[in-house]
Amino acid sequence: MFLKFDAEFRQGMRDSVPVVLGAAPFGLLFGTLAVENGMEIHQAVLMSATIYAGASQMVGIDLFGTSVAPWIIVLSIFAVNFRHILYSASLGPKIAHFTFFQKAVAFFALIDPQFAEAEQRHERGFRISFNWYMGVVIPIYIAWVSEAALGAYFGRFITNPYAFGLDFMLPIYFLVLVMGFRKRRNWLPVVVVSGIASVFAYFTIGSPWHISIGAVAGVMLAALIAGGDAQSDTVEADPERV
Numbered sequence: 001m002f003l004k005f006d007a008e009f010r011q012g013m014r015d016s017v018p019v020v021l022g023a024a025p026f027g028l029l030f031g032t033l034a035v036e037n038g039m040e041i042h043q044a045v046l047m048s049a050t051i052y053a054g055a056s057q058m059v060g061i062d063l064f065g066t067s068v069a070p071w072i073i074v075l076s077i078f079a080v081n082f083r084h085i086l087y088s089a090s091l092g093p094k095i096a097h098f099t100f101f102q103k104a105v106a107f108f109a110l111i112d113p114q115f116a117e118a119e120q121r122h123e124r125g126f127r128i129s130f131n132w133y134m135g136v137v138i139p140i141y142i143a144w145v146s147e148a149a150l151g152a153y154f155g156r157f158i159t160n161p162y163a164f165g166l167d168f169m170l171p172i173y174f175l176v177l178v179m180g181f182r183k184r185r186n187w188l189p190v191v192v193v194s195g196i197a198s199v200f201a202y203f204t205i206g207s208p209w210h211i212s213i214g215a216v217a218g219v220m221l222a223a224l225i226a227g228g229d230a231q232s233d234t235v236e237a238d239p240e241r242v
Contacts, residue, residue, distance in 0.1 A: 004131050012135020015121070019113040019136070020143045026054050027144045030061070031151020037061045041152040048148035052141065053111060055211075056080050082212040086219060087115040094118065094128050102130045109137040186225045194218030 003009070027048070034044035039061065051057055056077045063073045087110050095106055117136050118128055126132075178191060198214025205213065 003134055006131055008129050008132040009135040012132040012137075013139055014135075015117055015132075016136040016139040019117065020139050023054075023113065023140065023144065024147055027147025028151035028155075030054065030057050031148040031153070032155030033058070034061050034148070035152045035155040037064065039064075039152070041149060044152040045145060045149045048145045052108070052144065053081060053084075054144075079212045083112075083215045084110060086215060087112075091115060091118055091128075094122050095130075095133070098130055105137075106130075106133055109133075109141065111140075114140065186222065189225070190218045190222050193221045 030048065031041075031044050034047070034057075035041070039047075047057055047060070051060070059076055059080050060073065063076060088107055091106075091110065095103060098106060114133075114136060118133065121128055121132070182188075194214045194217050197217035198210045201210035201213040
């Protein structure tokens with residue numbers, strides 16, 4: 001029930017170090033862009049602390065203060081965050097031993113690198129304990145909120161953050177996360193189909209729906225491939241049982 005600062009918690013903190021360092025530019029970038037789009041420093045910090053989803057925050061600051069209807073903003077953020085439903089479905093069975101409160105905290109903190117770290121730990125054969133999970137969560141969360149404050153404060157002195165190409169760092173970051181799973185079975189076809197569907201949706205339907213459409217396409221292909229593998233294994237095994 002309660003968090004213990006044991007060996008697993010300390011291991012989680014060690015595992016969080018690359019994520020904290022890698023995500024630092026995005027936290028600073030969000031704070032900078034938030035101020036650029038008319039937010040106050042405390043508003044940027046509050047958004048990072050409550051929403052805690054980098055891509056959704058980026059979409060939000062682009063839409064806040066415009067003439068776009070609120071329901072469109074909500075749907076746009078939902079489209080960007082749709083992948084978290086898939087994350088939850090994958091992680092849920094691995095943390096079934098968590099209490100209800102622990103699951104609520106875990107799913108709130110289930111950002112992209114948190115999911116990647118949990119999946120990699122599970123693949124290495126280690127149990128995902130709440131202490132380890134929070135050992136990863138706490139440093140990343142504190143760093144993210146702090147970086148938003150720093151970015152918002154110093155961002156006031158940057159007239160055009162896009163001139164530095166900082167906005168291009170987000171897709172690079174996601175690409176690194178995807179490459180981290182490259183050794184998984186059927187990784188390449190799923191990534192290719194998801195990418196093609198996302199690009200096609202971007203030019204036909206528009207942003208941010210292309211993110212969800214690409215994710216759904218990849219999931220559907222993965223499900224079909226998995227089903228086909230299971231079926232073929234069954235067919236091949238039949239002669240051996242005869």
